[in-house]
Amino acid sequence: MFSGMKEILVIVVILLGLFLVPRLLRRRSPDPSAPRQSSNKKPICSGLIRLALFGSVLWMALAFALLNPLSGSWTLFIGWGILPVVLCWGIRWVVLGFK
16 A cells, blocks of 8 residues: 555655755855955864764665554654664754753
8 A cells, every 4th residue: 555655755855855955055155245254164064964964864764664664663663763863863962062
């Protein structure tokens, strides 16, 4: 019954990637009349954070594909797919709160 759901999910993820990634990576040309800001600012999204985000999405997609929660194994998917990602990002959030 849900055999085509995985394929549809993959297509949706690919389309979102095609439309959102270029928009996120687009460089804006500086306005010559605007005052220059210092270039010592940290990037909003460092390479390590991008890698962690990609790993999180990949982990959940693989868990979805392998555990097939649409067939009724929601608890396994939540326990092995979503919970580790939420736990890791939650720990990062708490650690950054102490800095």
